[in-house]
Amino acid sequence: MKKKLGIIIGTIAGAAILGTGxxxxxxxxxxxxxxxxxxxxxxxxxxxxxxxEFELETDRHKAVYEVEVTNKNVEYDLELDGDSGEVLKENKKEINQTKNGNSEQAQINAAKEKLISMEEAKSIAKKQFDGKVMSMELDGDDNQFIYEIELRNGKKEAEFEIHAENGEILKQEIEIEDDHDF
Known part of the structure; x- marks a missing residue:
């Protein structure tokens, strides 16, 4: 009888711990x-x-914004506290110029001046899917710049790729989170 009671108590305690986890x-x-x-x-x-680049991440149950800022001479990689806005981390990278004053990064920066803004890209995505921006990044592939945007609304999540020069939606995926994890 004591053995059965011990097994039952152990099972209940294990279930409670598992349930909490x-x-x-x-x-x-x-x-x-x-x-x-x-x-x-x-x-x-x-x-x-x-x-x-702009992304909201969770770091040890704390909201952290990861932001990249680029100008002609410097690229900053930043992490900011989501509650206070305090800069938690800053990496500054000098962009080197070549002898004739042009570097690959300088050429990229010149091309970026022709792009639609992040706000315009976000507005285009939000017209298709009303949600909170979880991440947003400007990506350059094959001499083409694309905004990659992830939005979330409840259990729905949408991912967009928007052409950064003309605002055309190149890719749109909407997923619904499934409650059943097997």
Whole structure:
């Protein structure tokens, strides 16, 4: 009888521990107090250049914005606290010029001046799918620049690739999260 009682208590304790672990693993990601527009505004006040990457990440249950800013001479990789806007990490990389004053990065920067803004690209995506921007990045492949945008609304998630020069939607995927994990 004591053995059965011990097994039952052990099973209940194990289920409680397992249930707690499942609860915490399914807990919502950290929600920042500052929205993406406020963070972008803060970054643009402090750093000269164009925001070329923007992403909201969760780091140890804390919301962190990862931002890349590029201008003619410098590229900044930043991590900002999603609640306070404080710069947690800053990597500054000088862009080297060649003898004639042109570098590959300088040519890329000149091409970027012809692109639609991140705000315009975000607006194009939001016309197709109303959601919160989770990540946004300017990517250059094969001499073509593309904005890659990920939006989320509840259990729906959308990914877009938008041509950065003319605003054409090149790719659109919408997925619905399934509640059943087998």
């Amino acid at each position: 499942v609860y915490y693993s399914n807990a919502d990601e950290a929600t920042p107090k500052l929205d993406g527009d406020k963070i972008k505004s803060m970054v643009q006040e402090q750093y000269d250049g164009q925001i070329t």
